[in-house]
Structures are given as C-alpha cells and as structure tokens.
Amino acid sequence: MLQNFRSYEALDIPFQAGIVVIAGPNGAGKTNLLEAISLLAPGRGLRGARATEWGRRQGVESLPWTIAGHFDSPAGPVTIGTGQESGADRRGFRLDGAPVRSQAELSAHFAALWLTPQMDRLFQEGASGRRKFLDRLVWAREPGHAREVAAFEAAMAQRNRLLAEGRRDARWLAALEDTMARHAIAAIAARRAAVAQLNGALAGGVAGAFPAARLELLCPLAGALNQHPALAVEEELRAGLAADRARDAAAGSARQGAHRTDLRLLLLPRDIPAELCSTGEQKALLTSTILAQAALVTAHRGLAPLLLLDEVAAHLDPGRRAALFAALAALPGQCFLTGTEPAPFAPLEGRAEFFAAQPGTLCRDADFPVSPGP
Incomplete structure (x- = not known):
C-alpha cells in the first residue's frame, strides 16, 4: 500500500504469485514501485535517496508519504510500515502497527535483494559502489553487518573532522581509532566470509545455467585475516591508524580501514574481469551473484528474500532469460520483474502474475491469465 510516494497518489494492491511481472513504458512508475518495496527493508532503498525525495510533488512541495506491506513469513503474517511525518527529514517504522526502535528489528521479518540498470555501471566506476553492493549482499544474510559498517563510518568521520581541525587530543583520537579498528575488522571478516560462501554456492551451480562466476575481495586487511587471528589484525590496524595521523590529516581521509x-567479479573459466566483459555478460554475472545469495540467505535464515529485478531481461539473450525464469521458479521467495513490454516474459505465462503499469497505478494485464498463488 502506497500513499503519496513518488508518482503514486494511492495504491492498494495484492501480489500473490511467486513471480510478479510489471510491464509498461518508461516513466510509468515501475521502478518507483520496486523502490517502495525495497524501503520496507533496512536502509535507503534501491536508489539510495533521502526521505525528502520520496514524497509525491504538489507544486514545489513534497507531500508526506507512507508505505506498508503485508507479508506471509515463516513466523506468520506480519505488517511492516514506513513513512515520513509532515516536514520531517527522517522516516519512522512500524511493525504490526507498533513503532520500532531501530530498523534492525525489521530484519527478522523481511529481506530484499535487487538489481537495477544503474548497477550496470558497477564495473566502470569507483570502488564505493562495488563495496555497497557487497555490503547489501552481506546484511541480507547477517543484518548486524549494517551496524558494524555504520559504526566504523561514524567513528572515521569524527576522526577525520578532528584531524582536519588540527585537534590532536591523543586520548580522543585513540578512542575513535579503537572503535574504527574493532568495527572495521568485524565488517571485513563478514565480507570475507560472504565472498567465500558465495564462491562455494556459485561453484556448486546454485545459479543454474547462468555463467560461472567467482568473486575476489580486494582488501589488504582481508588478506591479513587469512594469515593472522582477528585480534592481531585489529591491533595492527589500531597501531597503523595512530601512526597515520599526520598523513591522514593532510590527505583528509584514512589510509586504512x-x-x-x-x-572484483570474474567470468569463468577464463577468469575474465567483469569490466572487460560485454554488457550482457556483466548483467549475467550480477544475476548469478544475486541468485546465489538468495539461496544462501534462505538456507541460513529460513527466510527467503524478495528479489527486485528492474529491467533485468533487457541485456539477456533468450537462452539466459529462460535460465533466469527457471532459477526464479525454483526459489521459495517472491520475485518482481519489470520491463518496458511483456513479450520477453511470455514464457512465464501461467506461472506469474502480469500487471500493466500506467502513471500512478497498476492493473492486471488482460492478455495473461491470472497465476495461482505461490
């Protein structure tokens, strides 16, 4: 259910099939709907926007917005809601109508993974986007990972500010560096474990007929964890941060952390880096990774994540589209697929619900029969 979210004034619609296809022209609100669903999970959703950007525009003003979703989960039915109060920059959350103290409480009931066309640039842009992509994979499986990353970044921001201002209070800096070291090693250890698990799942063929892939974690501290206990690596980082204060003050950022x-993603069996692959191969590599992680999350948490695949079929040839549809049909979770036209999704007829997107609303596609429930 949506109210005053992006292009939607109001929407109240059930999605009952395991696979949901939403087709419509550009600008019809398909991505807006997926973004709304993604905001029921912790974080800032698949666009990473601010709360003040989500409200429907009325003249020059942005209206307060709300999102709610009813889910059937292994623990039983649950309702998750989020929204913005009038004039507030922050959003609130509710679980079965009651306020929650933190987004982490939602993680026990809902997880989501997504692919968007913007992620096609992961391999041409800087490391930040790839790191965020990996972190989203990790915290779908380990919700506490988000707290580790946030705590590290908050401590680092404070240290950067102190160094930039020339305030060299040794005890204050040491406390911040201790916090940075503890949370950095915890976060990196989780990333390292996630990459190892994903590679095991990909090698085991969990992504079906998609191309074989391997992930590599490029991180000196992850390499150190391969050789030394975590506490020793943490202490080494703590000492390194203290020794780097002058250097970091001049550079404006921490050299380590x-x-x-x-x-890095590699296309097997020739170990071709993703940045050297075609657009279709890159899309296939990302899809393989998402499918593998969905299987791992389900096995680890007993909670299948929702998959939000925006325009995912655009760069896949018919063979890979067929492989994707087969893999999605085998997953226990619900999946949303979008595209500008329904034709590429025709093989899903009878297995999926089809909707036609129009500005501000959705309606069932009369050309496709209604699928039974999951």
Missing part, C-alpha cells in the same frame, strides 16, 4: 575494500 573498512572503506578501502573493493570487489
């Missing part, structure tokens, strides 16, 4: 992690 969890913010220096990068990720």
Whole structure:
C-alpha cells in the first residue's frame, strides 16, 4: 500500500504469485514501485535517496508519504510500515502497527535483494559502489553487518573532522581509532566470509545455467585475516591508524580501514574481469551473484528474500532469460520483474502474475491469465 510516494497518489494492491511481472513504458512508475518495496527493508532503498525525495510533488512541495506491506513469513503474517511525518527529514517504522526502535528489528521479518540498470555501471566506476553492493549482499544474510559498517563510518568521520581541525587530543583520537579498528575488522571478516560462501554456492551451480562466476575481495586487511587471528589484525590496524595521523590529516581521509575494500567479479573459466566483459555478460554475472545469495540467505535464515529485478531481461539473450525464469521458479521467495513490454516474459505465462503499469497505478494485464498463488 502506497500513499503519496513518488508518482503514486494511492495504491492498494495484492501480489500473490511467486513471480510478479510489471510491464509498461518508461516513466510509468515501475521502478518507483520496486523502490517502495525495497524501503520496507533496512536502509535507503534501491536508489539510495533521502526521505525528502520520496514524497509525491504538489507544486514545489513534497507531500508526506507512507508505505506498508503485508507479508506471509515463516513466523506468520506480519505488517511492516514506513513513512515520513509532515516536514520531517527522517522516516519512522512500524511493525504490526507498533513503532520500532531501530530498523534492525525489521530484519527478522523481511529481506530484499535487487538489481537495477544503474548497477550496470558497477564495473566502470569507483570502488564505493562495488563495496555497497557487497555490503547489501552481506546484511541480507547477517543484518548486524549494517551496524558494524555504520559504526566504523561514524567513528572515521569524527576522526577525520578532528584531524582536519588540527585537534590532536591523543586520548580522543585513540578512542575513535579503537572503535574504527574493532568495527572495521568485524565488517571485513563478514565480507570475507560472504565472498567465500558465495564462491562455494556459485561453484556448486546454485545459479543454474547462468555463467560461472567467482568473486575476489580486494582488501589488504582481508588478506591479513587469512594469515593472522582477528585480534592481531585489529591491533595492527589500531597501531597503523595512530601512526597515520599526520598523513591522514593532510590527505583528509584514512589510509586504512573498512572503506578501502573493493570487489572484483570474474567470468569463468577464463577468469575474465567483469569490466572487460560485454554488457550482457556483466548483467549475467550480477544475476548469478544475486541468485546465489538468495539461496544462501534462505538456507541460513529460513527466510527467503524478495528479489527486485528492474529491467533485468533487457541485456539477456533468450537462452539466459529462460535460465533466469527457471532459477526464479525454483526459489521459495517472491520475485518482481519489470520491463518496458511483456513479450520477453511470455514464457512465464501461467506461472506469474502480469500487471500493466500506467502513471500512478497498476492493473492486471488482460492478455495473461491470472497465476495461482505461490
């Protein structure tokens, strides 16, 4: 259910099939709907926007917005809601109508993974986007990972500010560096474990007929964890941060830490880096990774994540589209697929619900029979 969200004044519609296809022209609100669903999970959603950007525009003003979703989960029915109060920059959350103290409480009931056309640029842009992509994969499986990353970044921001202002209070800096070291190693250890698990799942063929892939974590601290106990690596980072104060003050940022992690995807069997692959191969590599992580999350948490795949079929040939549809049909979770026209999704007829997107609303596509429930 949506109210005053992006292009939607109001929407109240059930999605009952395991696979939901939403087709319509550009600008019809398909991505807006997926973004709304993604905001029921912790974080800032698939666009990473601010709360003040989500409200429907009325003249020059942005209206307060709300989103709610009813879910059937392993623990039983649950309702998750989020929204913005009038004039507020922050949003609130509710679980079965009651306020929650933190977004982490939602993680026990709902997880989501997504692919968007903007993620096609992951391999041409800087490490930050790839790191955020990896972190989203990690916290779908380990919700506490988000707290580790946030705590590290908050401590680093304070240290950067102190160094920039020339305030060299040794005890204050040491306390911040201790916080940075503890949370950095915890975050990097979680990323390292996630990459190892994903590679195991990909090698085991969990992504079906999609191309074989391997992930590499590019991070000196992850390499150190391969050789030494976590406490020893943490102490080494703590000492390194203290020794780097003058250098970091001049550079305006820390030379070492969890913010220096990068990720590389390789197309097997020839170990071709994703940045050298075609657009279709890159899309296939990302899709393989998302499918593998969905299987891992389901096995680990007993909670299948929702998959939000925006324009995912655009760069896939018919063979890979067929492989994607087969993989999605085998997953226990619900999946949303969008495209500008329904024709590429025709093989899903009878297995999916089809909707036609029009500005501000959705309606069932009369050309496709209604699928039974999941």
